[in-house]
Amino acid sequence: MGHKGFSTDSYLKINDGVLYALDDLLTAAVLSTLRGLRDTLLKSNLLSEDGSFYMQRERIAKRICVKKPDTIAKHCKKLSELGLLTMEYKGMPRRAFFNLNDDVYEQFNRKGVEQLRGIDSGLEKSQQDIIETNSQGTTSNPPNGLQRPTKRATSNPPNGHITNLNNNPKEESVLSVHKGGAEPHPKKRPQKVGRCVGLEDLGKAKAVRVAEPAHVTIPKSLEPVVAKWREIGVAHADGTKTLRLGVRAAREVCSGKFFLDKIGYAAKARQYTAEQILRAMGVFDTMRNDPDYQPTNKTFLKRITLADFFYSPFVVNGNGPGGGSLFLQCLRTPAKPVQASNPGMTEFVCRMVRKHSGTDPEPEGAARVANKMMRYWQRRERWLKERGVATPKRLVVTWTEMLNERYGGRWDLGNLLGRGMEEAYETHLGGVQ
Numbered sequence: 001m002g003h004k005g006f007s008t009d010s011y012l013k014i015n016d017g018v019l020y021a022l023d024d025l026l027t028a029a030v031l032s033t034l035r036g037l038r039d040t041l042l043k044s045n046l047l048s049e050d051g052s053f054y055m056q057r058e059r060i061a062k063r064i065c066v067k068k069p070d071t072i073a074k075h076c077k078k079l080s081e082l083g084l085l086t087m088e089y090k091g092m093p094r095r096a097f098f099n100l101n102d103d104v105y106e107q108f109n110r111k112g113v114e115q116l117r118g119i120d121s122g123l124e125k126s127q128q129d130i131i132e133t134n135s136q137g138t139t140s141n142p143p144n145g146l147q148r149p150t151k152r153a154t155s156n157p158p159n160g161h162i163t164n165l166n167n168n169p170k171e172e173s174v175l176s177v178h179k180g181g182a183e184p185h186p187k188k189r190p191q192k193v194g195r196c197v198g199l200e201d202l203g204k205a206k207a208v209r210v211a212e213p214a215h216v217t218i219p220k221s222l223e224p225v226v227a228k229w230r231e232i233g234v235a236h237a238d239g240t241k242t243l244r245l246g247v248r249a250a251r252e253v254c255s256g257k258f259f260l261d262k263i264g265y266a267a268k269a270r271q272y273t274a275e276q277i278l279r280a281m282g283v284f285d286t287m288r289n290d291p292d293y294q295p296t297n298k299t300f301l302k303r304i305t306l307a308d309f310f311y312s313p314f315v316v317n318g319n320g321p322g323g324g325s326l327f328l329q330c331l332r333t334p335a336k337p338v339q340a341s342n343p344g345m346t347e348f349v350c351r352m353v354r355k356h357s358g359t360d361p362e363p364e365g366a367a368r369v370a371n372k373m374m375r376y377w378q379r380r381e382r383w384l385k386e387r388g389v390a391t392p393k394r395l396v397v398t399w400t401e402m403l404n405e406r407y408g409g410r411w412d413l414g415n416l417l418g419r420g421m422e423e424a425y426e427t428h429l430g431g432v433q
Contacts, residue, residue: 012036012064017112018105022082029064030075031084031105038100044303046314049422052088052097058263059313084108090379216244225250225277229306232285236306246306250277253310253327262311268328276331283330284309293335296368345370348393353413356400361413369416373399376422387429402428 012032019028034055041053057076061069076098079085083104088097216239218226226247230236236243252258256271286293288301295301304312310327346367353361361369377384377392389395402425403411415421 015109015112017109017116019112020115021108021112024075024078026064026066026071027075027078030060030072031079033060033063034085034098035100035105038098041314045299046303048097050099052099054090054095054097054314056263056313057096082108215239216247218247219251221254221274222247222250225274225281226306228278228281229309232281232288233302234304234306242305242307246309249307249310253277258310259325262325265311265325265328268325272331277327280327280330281309283333283335284326286335287330290335291364293337294371296364296371342367342370342374345374345392345396349373349396349416352396352400353416356404357409357411357413359412365413369413372416384429389429398429399425 012029014025014028014032018031019025022028022031037055038047038053041047047053057072058069060072061067066072076085076087080087084101086099086101088099089095090097226236226243229246236246249258253272254274254277256269259265259269262268284301287295288298288304291298304326308314308326311325346363346369349366349370350361350363353359353366373395374392377395384395389398399416399421403415405428406424407415
């Protein structure tokens with residue numbers, strides 16, 4: 001039995017123990033889909049700071065072939081009541097962010113596995129009884145149409161070696177792995193390349209046929225687009241699925257079909273030219289590679305593929321409720337310098353750092369701190385106001401007070417960005433809610 005339920009673009013895997021404990025196939029499918037999406041985003045370092053992630057109910061419904069997306073809310077509510085996940089609505093427009101509880105998941109898994117063991121405990125004994133009954137008489141037919149399988153006699157010579165056989169002229173090459181110094185049995189069917197028979201240590205010999213990369217046709221009008229994308233630093237290898245999807249997305253953008261099925265983007269479904277794509281890529285290049293321009297944390301942009309550039313469900317700052325288009329954002333808005341994000345907040349951070357630590361912060365670092373403080377304020381505004389932190393500047397003041405108590409005035413700008421500072425600050429204010 002598996003211990004992890006997950007889903008990918010290729011298949012959906014549901015943990016049998018959790019399925020039995022939930023007693024609901026569709027609820028288990030929703031949970032496995034969310035866990036698969038969480039694992040995918042975790043590998044790409046795209047989860048929120050608290051480990052949550054955003055996903056549309058409509059997209060979940062499509063992945064598990066549910067015609068009515070509204071039913072997904074019912075299953076999510078059930079999972080929330082059982083403690084398997086928590087939902088929190090953030091941003092404007094409000095979006096549901098999911099956070100999965102792995103501890104509760106393991107409890108459900110262990111419970112289901114124990115129950116399944118009880119069901120399967122008598123299976124082997126009943127099969128053995130049938131086999132023994134059949135073996136007592138060779139002329140009698142076994143019950144329920146079952147037959148005892150017969151074993152084919154085999155011999156294994158000592159020692160192991162690999163022999164190439166070309167008995168079949170139609171086969172380019174045949175590999176047979178067997179034990180013994182003698183030649184393999186003449187009636188033994190040779191195995192094709194890539195299949196190892198009787199090999200104890202798979203690390204000693206593997207026959208692998210390497211497939212040639214598939215050719216990706218790039219229209220002449222889009223060749224500058226692909227070249228520019230590679231120049232930015234996101235080089236998609238020739239013949240890969242990533243390149244094929246990116247070229248197809250660029251072709252549909254130019255034909256006006258790309259945004260037709262994107263939720264909230266029907267008004268943007270028109271034909272765009274290669275020159276417009278190149279202009280948007282120029283802005284994206286600045287955002288991705290120039291540290292003097294927003295965003296200051298460029299980890300997400302480093303992983304954007306060509307297809308994701310045109311539309312990605314994980315770009316939550318777009319104008320569509322189901323995701324965002326960096327292409328449209330870059331086409332509409334020029335890159336913003338880091339200092340232009342929160343200039344007043346940046347200056348206030350510099351002043352507080354000079355006053356309390358005696359160090360002179362760098363403008364770029366102060367801008368990153370100011371951006372981080374503003375994001376934290378937007379995420380925890382209600383909780384902060386309940387504890388007397390009424391403004392973002394008051395947040396900076398109380399944060400520096402916490403650092404003074406913690407380090408006795410021997411701190412610098414790096415402590416404001418240090419790992420675990422948010423938890424320390426919330427404890428300083430009186431506990432985490």
